[in-house]
Amino acid sequence: MTQQRITVIKGDGIGPDIVDSALQILDKVGCNFAYDFADAGLMALENHGELLPQETLELIEKNKVTLKGPLTTPVGEGFTSINVSLRKRFQMYANVRPVLSFKGTKARYEDIDIITVRENTEGMYSGLGQVVSEDGSEAEAMSKITRAGAERIVKFAYELARREGRKKVTAVHKANILKSTSGLFLKVAREVANQYPDIESTEMIVDNTCMQLVMNPHQFDVIVTTNLFGDIISDLCAGLVGGLGMAPGANIGNDCAIFEAVHGSAPDIAGKNLANPTSVILASVQMLEYLEMSDKADAIRKALKEVIESGDRTTRDLGGEHGTTDFTQAVLDRL
Numbered sequence: 560m561t562q563q564r565i566t567v568i569k570g571d572g573i574g575p576d577i578v579d580s581a582l583q584i585l586d587k588v589g590c591n592f593a594y595d596f597a598d599a600g601l602m603a604l605e606n607h608g609e610l611l612p613q614e615t616l617e618l619i620e621k622n623k624v625t626l627k628g629p630l631t632t633p634v635g636e637g638f639t640s641i642n643v644s645l646r647k648r649f650q651m652y653a654n655v656r657p658v659l660s661f662k663g664t665k666a667r668y669e670d671i672d673i674i675t676v677r678e679n680t681e682g683m684y685s686g687l688g689q690v691v692s693e694d695g696s697e698a699e700a701m702s703k704i705t706r707a708g709a710e711r712i713v714k715f716a717y718e719l720a721r722r723e724g725r726k727k728v729t730a731v732h733k734a735n736i737l738k739s740t741s742g743l744f745l746k747v748a749r750e751v752a753n754q755y756p757d758i759e760s761t762e763m764i765v766d767n768t769c770m771q772l773v774m775n776p777h778q779f780d781v782i783v784t785t786n787l788f789g790d791i792i793s794d795l796c797a798g799l800v801g802g803l804g805m806a807p808g809a810n811i812g813n814d815c816a817i818f819e820a821v822h823g824s825a826p827d828i829a830g831k832n833l834a835n836p837t838s839v840i841l842a843s844v845q846m847l848e849y850l851e852m853s854d855k856a857d858a859i860r861k862a863l864k865e866v867i868e869s870g871d872r873t874t875r876d877l878g879g880e881h882g883t884t885d886f887t888q889a890v891l892d893r894l
């Protein structure tokens with residue numbers, strides 16, 4: 560069997576620490592991956608003079624599977640988000656963000672198991688927008704939804720639901736106000752729902768969804784929604800299971816996939832050995848499932864569960880007093 564090559568982008572801020580943690584764990588369970596390391600973000604700007612160097616793009620394309628730390632996009636300096644650029648360039652149209660309760664966190668709820676499927680290439684993140692007055696006092700942005708884009712993401716969500724034995728898909732929208740864009744998304748979601756009579760289909764307006772997620776999150780199973788709503792809702796969902804340190808995400812297209820944490824580079828705790836690496840470890844678990852290595856994925860999930868439940872060397876966001884390296888060692892000890 561040929562050795563699977565993985566492109567690894569360690570990223571900025573807490574990225575290198577949490578990605579190193581995930582790589583140690585992948586090696587410990589005997590994945591036998593070959594890693595090609597690539598730069599992106601601030602690190603790439605320093606080393607290559609650009610945020611997203613050509614050789615990084617080539618490696619992502621060549622290996623097809625990438626594990627990535629968070630990247631810092633400099634604010635207000637004319638840079639387009641690197642993450643948005645990557646998702647568009649490789650047509651990774653589905654952003655799959657699962658949240659799962661682990662006992663032992665400081666979360667307000669137990670037994671949360673929700674997957675947000677976020678459209679990743681259209682909507683308010685189309686990148687179409689500008690300042691329209693000379694004095695800079697007026698700006699506009701364009702949201703773009705296409706029938707093809709809506710159909711492929713909603714179908715993706717239902718296929719995922721079927722594959723994983725899920726019971727319900729909720730389409731989240733704002734069609735009452737955003738009649739053209741969200742209206743088209745909802746229309747297509749209803750049409751696709753009719754093709755999946757074995758799965759319960761519901762729809763909900765995004766503001767109500769936020770309230771319902773806080774008041775009664777157990778009613779949700781799979782959520783499918785447009786780009787901006789999915790971005791916001793998935794952070795809310797991370798809060799239900801103990802915070803951003805617990806939330807992974809996969810960007811999936813027909814050809815390439817990038818696995819990463821939901822959170823950003825966390826500059827407030829960077830370089831302090833404080834970050835919870837669970838987010839990226841769970842992203843690598845998603846990667847193993849994508850590569851059909853479920854036994855190894857299960858082993859890592861089980862070890863993580865044991866560490867968090869017992870409070871053995873957990874990080875501060877989980878109520879512990881330890882750092883990234885101690886937490887990683889606690890997981891390694893159980894593997």
Ligand code: NAD
Pocket residue numbers: 573577628629630631632633642803804819820821822823824825826827828833834835836837838876
């Ligand atoms: P953030 O997600 O980096 O941090 C928000 C809060 O969560 C901070 O208090 C941080 O300390 C905490 N946090 C995040 N991850 C944690 C972890 N693993 N363990 C413990 N605590 C954790 O959001 P931000 O500060 O708004 O953004 C910082 C930078 O990240 C920005 O440049 C932004 O553009 C970028 N960003 C990148 C991605 C990505 O690469 N996918 C996603 C979001 C934001």
